[in-house]
Amino acid sequence: MVHHDTALQTTIARTVELTGVGVHSGADVTITISPAEADTGIRFVRTDGHAGPAIPALWQSVAATKLCTVLAGADGRSIGTVEHLMAAFRGLGIDNALVEVDGPELPIMDGSAAEFVEELELAGLFPLTKRRRMIRVVKPVRVEINGSVGELLPSDMPRFDITIDFSDTLVGRQNMVFDLTPGFFRKELARARTFGFLHEVEMLWKMGLARGSSLDNAVAIDGDRILNAGGVRWPNEFVRHKALDAVGDLALAGHAILGCYRSYKGGHRLNVAMVEALLSDTSAYEMVPAPAAAKIERPVERVIADLEERV
Incomplete structure (x- = not known):
């Protein structure tokens, strides 16, 4: 990974796509992670069915925590099992990204954050102009x-x-x-x-x-x-x-x-x-x-x- 000034906000340099099974639904789900502008943070969007508003990855959006961390938007649509991807973002120092999901939960992959980390690092971190x-x-x-x-x-x-x-x-x-x-x-x-x-x-x-x-x-x-x-x-x-x-x-x-x-x-x-x-x-x-x-x-x-x- 190319090192950059960690005082600056970051996003990813190119779009990433991953597919895997949802641990609770058992159905295949695909996520697309795209670069985002400074100060937009991490946002999730459901792409199945009708288009809905983006869900900010903030504690105010948390709808459930019993089996996993679930975020919900103003329209009631939810996205579950966000914790491993969120850990990858925080662990690598990625501040801004848009995550599009074609189902009600993120893929569980191998049960860890390893595959998220691998794909995000292959995409590369891109420094933005605003201070973190x-x-x-x-x-x-x-x-x-x-x-x-x-x-x-x-x-x-x-x-x-x-x-x-x-x-x-x-x-x-x-x-x-x-x-x-x-x-x-x-x-x-x-x-x-x-x-x-x-x-x-x-x-x-x-x-x-x-x-x-x-x-x-x-x-x-x-x-x-x-x-x-x-x-x-x-x-x-x-x-x-x-x-x-x-x-x-x-x-x-x-x-x-x-x-x-x-x-x-x-x-x-x-x-x-x-x-x-x-x-x-x-x-x-x-x-x-x-x-x-x-x-x-x-x-x-x-x-x-x-x-x-x-x-």
Whole structure:
């Protein structure tokens, strides 16, 4: 990838098209990602049926967070499973793009953001003329929802401190702390796949949901066994995927957050609630120009992966 001044907003240099299965509908879906002007942000448009207004990728557009992050427009049309593509945009530092979708959800691909990242990097990043801005956290913000806890704290880097804590012994408790840079995202997060427990997936199938879910796009757990022939990509792929989701959901703030996001037993609902809590309190943040490239691209200061601790 060609490096550019990270203080400037970016889009992609050419249009990208991807096709895959929708994890909930089980139907093929195609998305087209096109360059966009500065200050337009990420926008989604449904192209099936009648043309509708663009849906801004902002927390105010979130319509559901139970199984995935779903955005909805003023006309009620929705687009689901946006979190992995949003993570790819934020992880690579892409500020502006138009995403056209010919169905109700984005393709799940292999359950990670890897294919999105590959295609976006092949397209290339294109610098725009306007300065990038960031949301700087100036005081702690905290949200608690049914045993899950999220905090946004002041930090000089976009930092994540993600902890998952499952009762089963295979996943158990895992923690990961990292500073988000394009290099770290590309190498350590983009390939982390979604995961699920077989009994939960079977229940969703009975409800007519998760019809596109398979071992090709998720890590399947059955008791103390992983059903995928290749196993996991990292011993802590589970917490890495939750971190990937967090990056994508927090991108719905509309700008990169300059702060530390700490979550315990979090998910889409908590992530989006944290963005809302931060941006609803004008005393908790300020808009600042993006720092120079040297600051954003400095080496990751610490990466702590708790691979062994189990409940």
